[in-house]
Amino acid sequence: MDDSTESSLLVLEAFFGGSHKHLLDLTLPILPEKSYYLLTLPATKWHWRSRCSALYFSQRIPRNRKFKKLFLTSCTNLAELIGLRTDLASCEKILYFHENQLVYPRKAEKDRDYQHCHNEIVSALAADKLIFNSMYNQSTFLNNCEQILNKVPNTEFQPIRLQIESKCRVLPVPIDFDKIPKLSKKMNDDKDALHIVWPHRWEHDKNPDLFRDIILELDGKNCDFRLSVLGEKTLTVPESISEICSKIGHKLLHAGFLESKEEYFQTLAESDIVLSTSIHEFQGLAVMEAILMGCFPLCPNRLVYPEYLPEKCLYSTTAQAVKFLTNACRSANSFRKRSFNIDLSHYSLKKLSKEYVQLLE
Template sequence: MEKKLSVLIIEPYFDGSHKAFIEAFCENSQHNTRLLSMPARKWKWRMRGSAFEMAKRLSELKSQGHGFDAIFCSDMLNLAELKGICPEANVPSVIYFHENQFTYPNQIKDKRDFQFGITNLSSALAAEKVLFNSRYHLEDFLSESEKVLKKMPDFKCLEILGRIRDKSQVAYPGICRNIESRIPFRDVPQISWAARWEHDKNPEDFFLAARILREQGYKFRMNVLGQSFANAPAIFNQAKAEFADVIENWGFKESKREYLEVLKGSDIFVSTANHEFFGISALEGAAAGCAAAVPNRLAYPETFNNSELLLYGSSAEDLAERLKSLIADKGLREKNAREAIDIAAQFDLRKTANLIDYELLNAVLL
């Protein structure tokens, strides 16, 4: 790289996939990076108020003699507000959209507050470069933004969407490159489902498909992984009792190593998500050697290369049919797993870091 930059990374919601992404970028970036972060609590308040805290910290850094060539932040920051209240933040900036608040699923019965999506729009306008974790996400955000702007009684400002599109690009977040691929050949396969224990990950379809398999006499073991919260869907408690005799692993793994060990010991990885902008857990399962069964919707056709072998229809019944084939036919399972391994290998974190480095440099040179 011709020039090394001093890059300030701002992440108001530093946990989970956001944390893993930032840590991987810092490890692989050629620039000099410094991180300002806040714990991942009360996301709405983080979006409303993190700019105030970050403005204070930036002022403190300036008083200590620190300066920066560029800012790299996530969609959880109100970048336009930060630039408006903090002179030190008026440097070239690149924003990364893990999600957006126009199309991120609401909790059941919640009424959507469009202001959080408007914050995303303002931040995208304030940045020199806008990165999305998939083409599906980019198009989804711009499409929904247009619908919301058209709701305005007048002065709809639809032209801003073209400005955002012109400076937007896809930068897949990538996955850990050190995942060992191991394809098991069990007569009774282990099926893994791994996601946040929330309604948008649609656990009901997974457990319904598992119930269909049991009723029709198919043998399998089960791993149900992921972080749970106080308002986790009731289906998890019900399923834990119903499938107690076939459960191998249940719940959150405290370390990435433990989590990957479960995946490496699995035969099949399943997603049933109704919301997914990339699909890190499914790709990690694929990299570990699992046959993949992911729904033909959202970002999955993009990340899994529109593979008929890896994508199933859209319903629990479609999933059950795919799982029957994978359980009964070891050859099909191996063919699926080998294709999944090849696809996962394309999403190297180093490629992502190089692309972000390049876009940060471009932003500075604009």
């Protein structure tokens, strides 16, 4: 946090971890020195951060400063914050969406917490600029905001999309290519098994059940492969992950979060295929990092993935994913020699830094 009275940009992050932290770690250092004032909350208890961060920040933002811009993510209710701190109303208010809750997958619609959806909608109305990390994120938000409000009983709202669409733009979370290590790809011989990596949080929205189904069906075909199950664990390990560990533990090379970034990248460099089974993904930094480390991506033909992956990398059914992996396992050496070119250069920090400076300076 910059204590200088010269700060003209106020930055708030209610969930300072993952892609949220990644974005600020890359973009704030490229801004002029002493140009921002940063307040954060730890990346825990997301639901409480969403409900209460506006009150928390309202009590900690200095009152003796006049900020010109306010940059925050949709985890904080912007409308509530401005109501509590009316002195911030004159700021240019920039709201960044790493994800949106309007399409968060639920087993049943009755399980959806509409308060989080409402918070994002009123925040969008209160903001001057809305920034989304992908076109998929933007379109799903715009396409669903009125549908969500239509569920409010005995209430009719004016059209919301028309009020916010002109404020929207897409600006991805950048990747610093200079920090991606130049590790040589492991050249295996014919006897080396295919190495599959699943680099996601062990949570519902990353669909560990589908991951289990694909991997156990692949194992049932007597395919030789090795598996790394990375990503952050939750307090309760999903039953599907436990099932993988118990049934094919002899094929597991890693199971759990790798604290060392060097070890993480080394594991990616030694892997052949990065597998995603997500049902909630708006950019996919973990998949992008794996691609940059030489992994072939095998991802669902939905969500954000079709924005930057060719058709050959996408599957629509479990059977398609299993068939692709089966063929790759049975001719692992030939698979490793195949070339694939996925251009992620438009996500590089060098390409995006100018736009972020213009946005935040």
